[in-house]
Amino acid sequence: MTKDHGKTKQKIVNGIVSFFKYLSLVFFSFMAILPVVSCVITAFKTEEEYNTTNVMTLPKSFLNFSNFVDSFQQANMGRAFINSTIILICVLLISTLLGTQLAYVLSRFKFKGNGLIRNLFLVATLLPGIAMQIAVYKLMYTFGLINSLMGYIVMMCGTDVISIYIYMQFFDNLPISLDESATVEGANYFTIFYKILLPLLKPAIVTSCIIKGVATYNEYYCANLYLQDKKRFATVATSLYTFVGPLGSKYNLICAGLIISLLPALIIFITCQDQIYSGLTNGAVKG
Amino acid sequence: MNSTIAKKENHGWKAWLGSRQGQKVLVITTFMTLPLLLLFFFTYLPFGQMVGFSFFKMKYTGEKSFVGWDNYINVFKRKDCFGALKLSLYYMLGSVVQLALALYLATILSFKTKGGKLFKGFMFFPYLINGIAVGFIFKFFYTRGFVFDTVLQWCGFDLENLPYWLKDQAINNFSLVGTSVWRYFGQNMVLFIGAIMSVDATMYEAAMIDGANKWQQFLYIILPNIKNIVVLNVILSISGSLSAFEPPYVITDGANGTGTYFVIMHQIAHTQQKVGLASAMAVILLCIILLCTVLQKLLFKYVFKDVDDDSYSNEQAKKSKKAAKMAKKAAKMKTEVGR
Numbered sequence: 027m028t029k030d031h032g033k034t035k036q037k038i039v040n041g042i043v044s045f046f047k048y049l050s051l052v053f054f055s056f057m058a059i060l061p062v063v064s065c066v067i068t069a070f071k072t073e074e075e076y077n078t079t080n081v082m083t084l085p086k087s088f089l090n091f092s093n094f095v096d097s098f099q100q101a102n103m104g105r106a107f108i109n110s111t112i113i114l115i116c117v118l119l120i121s122t123l124l125g126t127q128l129a130y131v132l133s134r135f136k137f138k139g140n141g142l143i144r145n146l147f148l149v150a151t152l153l154p155g156i157a158m159q160i161a162v163y164k165l166m167y168t169f170g171l172i173n174s175l176m177g178y179i180v181m182m183c184g185t186d187v188i189s190i191y192i193y194m195q196f197f198d199n200l201p202i203s204l205d206e207s208a209t210v211e212g213a214n215y216f217t218i219f220y221k222i223l224l225p226l227l228k229p230a231i232v233t234s235c236i237i238k239g240v241a242t243y244n245e246y247y248c249a250n251l252y253l254q255d256k257k258r259f260a261t262v263a264t265s266l267y268t269f270v271g272p273l274g275s276k277y278n279l280i281c282a283g284l285i286i287s288l289l290p291a292l293i294i295f296i297t298c299q300d301q302i303y304s305g306l307t308n309g310a311v312k313g
Numbered sequence: 314m315n316s317t318i319a320k321k322e323n324h325g326w327k328a329w330l331g332s333r334q335g336q337k338v339l340v341i342t343t344f345m346t347l348p349l350l351l352l353f354f355f356t357y358l359p360f361g362q363m364v365g366f367s368f369f370k371m372k373y374t375g376e377k378s379f380v381g382w383d384n385y386i387n388v389f390k391r392k393d394c395f396g397a398l399k400l401s402l403y404y405m406l407g408s409v410v411q412l413a414l415a416l417y418l419a420t421i422l423s424f425k426t427k428g429g430k431l432f433k434g435f436m437f438f439p440y441l442i443n444g445i446a447v448g449f450i451f452k453f454f455y456t457r458g459f460v461f462d463t464v465l466q467w468c469g470f471d472l473e474n475l476p477y478w479l480k481d482q483a484i485n486n487f488s489l490v491g492t493s494v495w496r497y498f499g500q501n502m503v504l505f506i507g508a509i510m511s512v513d514a515t516m517y518e519a520a521m522i523d524g525a526n527k528w529q530q531f532l533y534i535i536l537p538n539i540k541n542i543v544v545l546n547v548i549l550s551i552s553g554s555l556s557a558f559e560p561p562y563v564i565t566d567g568a569n570g571t572g573t574y575f576v577i578m579h580q581i582a583h584t585q586q587k588v589g590l591a592s593a594m595a596v597i598l599l600c601i602i603l604l605c606t607v608l609q610k611l612l613f614k615y616v617f618k619d620v621d622d623d624s625y626s627n628e629q630a631k632k633s634k635k636a637a638k639m640a641k642k643a644a645k646m647k648t649e650v651g652r
Contacts, residue, residue, distance in 0.1 A: 047421050051428075054418065055435035058499060061450050062438070064460040068453070081453075082463045124351070127344035135341055143345070150356045151549060152602050154556035156575050157595035160582050161359035161366065164373065184355030191545055192507065199511045215340040233507055237500070244443030263443040277453050284446035291441040299434060 069093055069281040076278040097269075097283035102257070106265040107290075109175065109253075110243055113261065116179045117242045118235050124183065125234070126227055129193030130219050134205065147190060159251060166252060173255050181252070182242055189234035196230040197223075236298060240291055262287045367592035377589070384593035394581075394594060397574040398601075400486060404554035404573070407490035412550060414494070415501030416543070420531055422502070423509045433506070437499035448563025451492045455479050455564075482570045489560035489571055501546060508539035551605055555598060574598060 068076065070085040070093070098104070132144060162181070171177025200223065208218045246263040253259035256267070266287055269280045329335040367384050371377030388394045418436065422429050442450070454460045455478035462475055478488040516534050525533070536543075558575040561567050567576040574594070582591035 047426070050418070051421065051426070051432045054414070054498075055432050058436045058439055058495065060464065061454045061460065061495070062442070064454065065450055080463060081459045124348045128348045131341050131344045135337060137337075137341060143349070146352060146357075148545075148548075149603075150352060151545075152606060153356060153360060153599060154575065154595070154602070156556065156558050156579065157591075157598065158356070158359050158363070160588060160591055160595065161363040162355060164362065165354070165359055167373075180351075181355060184351035191542060192504075195508060195542060196511055199513060214336050219340070219344075230507075230511075233503075237503075240441050244441075246443060246445050263445055266443070266445040266449070269449065277449075280449050281453070284442075284449055287446055288442050292438075295434070295438070295441055299430070 065281040065285060068278055069285050071278050073276075073278060093278050093282035094286060097279050098286055100273075100279075101265040101268040101283055102260060103262065103265050103283075103286060105258070106260045106262045109259060110262045112175060113179055113182070114239060114242055117182045118239055120179075120183045121189065121238055122231055122235060125189045126193050126224060126231065127219070129190050129197055130223060132190075133194045133197040134202075156247065159248065163251060172252055173259060175253070175259065178249065178252050181248065182245065189238055192230050192234045193227065196227060200226060232298065236295070239294070243291055262290075363592045364596055366588055367596050369589045370587075371589050372586045373588060380589065384589045385597065387590055388593050388597055393572070393577055394574070397572055397577050398555070398598075400571070400573045401555045401557055403486045403490045404493065404557040405551065407494050408550035408554050411494045411498045412501060412543075412546060415498045416505055418498075419502045419505035419509060420535065423506055423535070424527060433499075433503070437503050439496045440500040440503075442496070444559050444563050447492065447496060447559075451488075451560075451564050452479075455488055479565055479571075480569055485565070485569055485571055489564060492560050492564065493557070504542060504546065505539060508542045509535050512538040548606055548609060551602075551609065555602055555605070 064081060067084060068081060070088050070090050071079070072085075072090060072092075075085060132140060166172055166177055166181065169177070171181075204222060204226075205218055208222055213221070243261075244263055246261070246266075249261045249264045250267070253261065253264070256264065266283060269276075269283060273279060330339060368379060368381060369377040370380045370383070422433055426432070439447075457477060458472065461478060462472055465475060466472060476484045479485050512534060516538075517530060520530050520534055556575050557573045558579070561571040561573055561576045562579065565571045567573075567580065572580075575598075578591050578594045578598075581587050581594065
């Protein structure tokens with residue numbers, strides 16, 4: 027009898043726990059999308075509607091795309107999308123290759139200076155990026171890398187730490203016996219890395235590429251500083267600066283512009299979401 | 314004589330390259346050269362130069378004159394510089410809330426949840442938005458009578474009683490911190506989920522067989538295994554709150570008492586072009602950040618006595634032993650609780 031009593035009690039506790047679980051999930055999800063939803067609503071309003079209705083009132087039609095067309099043209103977003111694509115591809119390729127290689131060496135080999143190098147990278151995360159730009163700017167100027175996509179790309183690759191930790195954590199959880207059995211079969215370290223470990227790292231690579239990719243796509247401080255020629259070198263993020271100033275209160279136009287700017291990130295996120303999650307859950311260790 | 318040695322070495326060089334040891338050195342050097350070069354050129358070299366700048370009165374171009382410690386003295390003397398650091402307390406509070414929230418939600422979502430993917434997507438979504446867009450979104454969001462006020466009115470608040478979220482100095486820093494938490498808690502959450510998921514799944518199985526409940530699984534399996542990434546995030550968020558920059562920069566431009574240390578520094582460096590003074594501000598902040606980090610590490614060492622993040626060598630072996638121990642411990646606790 028006490029057993030049954032315990033079971034019903036357990037059930038009630040489980041019920042309460044899952045109630046609060048879903049309540050918190052719903053609440054925080056709502057808070058997360060509310061500001062964006064309000065922008066979507068506003069982006070579809072005509073000027074007249076925007077001036078006369080409350081911001082949370084739905085627009086008459088969700089097919090009014092004139093704001094989007096206007097802001098795409100005014101902010102020169104065609105050029106901006108081309109630039110951002112070039113930057114994104116280069117930065118992701120280079121930093122993934124360098125990051126995985128570095129993590130491989132640091133987590134698989136014992137050598138003098140291993141700890142020192144880890145610490146150098148850790149200390150680098152502590153150096154505030156904005157402050158460093160005072161000196162980096164002079165350096166880039168000296169090397170003639172202002173208004174150069176190449177220079178900006180190299181600089182973006184130079185500051186990449188979080189992903190190293192994701193890779194290292196992943197390496198720590200890949201059994202070392204994988205390496206050992208490959209060694210027995212005569213593979214050298216390069217083969218082990220490229221043929222065996224790199225494919226297994228795919229889930230970690232996808233995750234960190236998304237994180238690094240979003241950071242790169244959204245980066246605006248350095249882009250504003252180093253790609254000053256806005257006609258030729260505007261990125262999607264910096265093209266939004268068009269709306270600072272006289273256009274600053276036309277929120278129907280601004281909201282349309284910023285929704286265009288975050289569409290690519292959203293599309294990539296929605297399509298790659300499955301890949302991240304399944305990649306992370308079916309980690310290589312299981313198979 | 315020298316040449317014979319060189320020859321000998323040269324001869325041995327190929328054989329050595331073929332050896333295990335040689336291979337190891339080769340792979341280490343090829344894989345580490347570029348990252349270390351980048352690290353040097355974009356972090357440590359500019360840092361060194363910045364320390365140098367801080368002793369000069371200079372602009373980006375033109376002459377500079379040596380002024381000794383004057384810039385440092387000025388940072389402490391000027392009211393707008395050092396006082397601005399007080400604002401980071403708001404951001405520190407925010408980052409604690411953010412990390413706790415992220416860990417809580419990550420743990421929830423790492424167990425089976427209906428619609429978990431959707432929730433995760435929604436909460437991660439703000440991270441995808443670029444800083445300038447965030448600036449516009451929240452200028453819009455907090456405007457009098459706009460989004461936030463409307464929602465609060467739905468909840469029964471009277472517009473008359475609501476403050477001006479970005480102008481009222483009693484509240485505007487909280488408003489800005491809120492945007493920062495809004496933007497980053499989802500990213501922290503995904504990092505934590507990633508770390509939790511990469512925990513060897515057999516550990517959960519073992520724990521389940523031994524009858525450990527979810528809280529015990531969290532305490533003895535999840536937490537120890539994601540310790541590294543949690544510690545890293547705590548360190549990053551403390552330095553992040555001292556160097557809070559983005560919300561005030563993009564939303565209020567530092568007006569109405571929201572100018573954090575870095576916003577002031579940015580204005581001094583790029584608007585007023587006082588590079589020396591700005592460099593001194595940067596160096597001082599860096600010293601504070603390093604001090605905090607050391608204190609934090611000591612604290613962590615004291616709280617979790619077995620944190621030794623420099624010896625990764627035996628970790629694999631240790632981990633499996635630890636896991637077995639944990640499962641036993643959890644099972645033991647369970648039976649004790651059962652009684």
